[in-house]
Amino acid sequence: MEEKEMLAGLLNHDQAALKSLMNAYITDVYSLSSAIIGGVGSAEDIEECSSDVFFTAWKSIDKYSPDRAGLRTWVLMICKFVALDRRRNLKTKISQLPLAEEAIPAKILTTSFETVEERQELQTALKSLARQERELIYRRYFLDESINDLASAYGLTRQAVDNKLWRARKLLKNLLGKKERQGVEEL
Known part of the structure; x- marks a missing residue:
């Protein structure tokens, strides 16, 4: 599925479009999550973070603006913030x-x-x-x-x-x- 088709499907909350989004970007999202969380979290934490990224993208697709960034870039920005939050929470738990x-x-x-x-x-x-x-x-x-x-x-x-x-x-x-x-x- 092309990016435009994926975006149209996501805006209509089509689950097939979400599946295409996940298939297209899971490697990039997992790699970025791993780079951010790796020293603090487990493989499960990285997998949960990756799932949270796609869930967040699904919930907030109406906030996406194709004029500002490509879909991949937008998903990776979501990933960055979700992973940083996860890392911060894990470090807080560890220190306690x-x-x-x-x-x-x-x-x-x-x-x-x-x-x-x-x-x-x-x-x-x-x-x-x-x-x-x-x-x-x-x-x-x-x-x-x-x-x-x-x-x-x-x-x-x-x-x-x-x-x-x-x-x-x-x-x-x-x-x-x-x-x-x-x-x-x-x-």
Whole structure:
């Protein structure tokens, strides 16, 4: 189906036109969603975002103006905003998660924190950090976010994030003592 036919069908809320729109642009929408959400969300989040993009386009087709942009460009602009909203929501959820024992990488727990007591000590030490440092540790070492992403998310320079992480690791080493230092150094 050509773009003009697709547009006419979409304006009449023809489901065949929606299906054509999805077939025509799903690869582009999925790729853009993945690029925006990839470091924070799962494959399911990306798929949901892609579905939301087409649903939003379906609901708001009457706002589309062919004079301003092509249909593909319009769909990708919707995708950009839907994906950015999804990424922001996912980051908010992540930052509100408590640092549960399950969030600590299994390698660290099994090699250096073998007993329940040692794991509880680690939890206590993590809770003693300031909220921002705890979030930075969690997001950097448990969620594997880049320093640049963290700097952007917190409005800090890369050097400031590096310094905060270094100080937080040093504090954790001091709080946990000599026996557990090896596990903390793996962070």
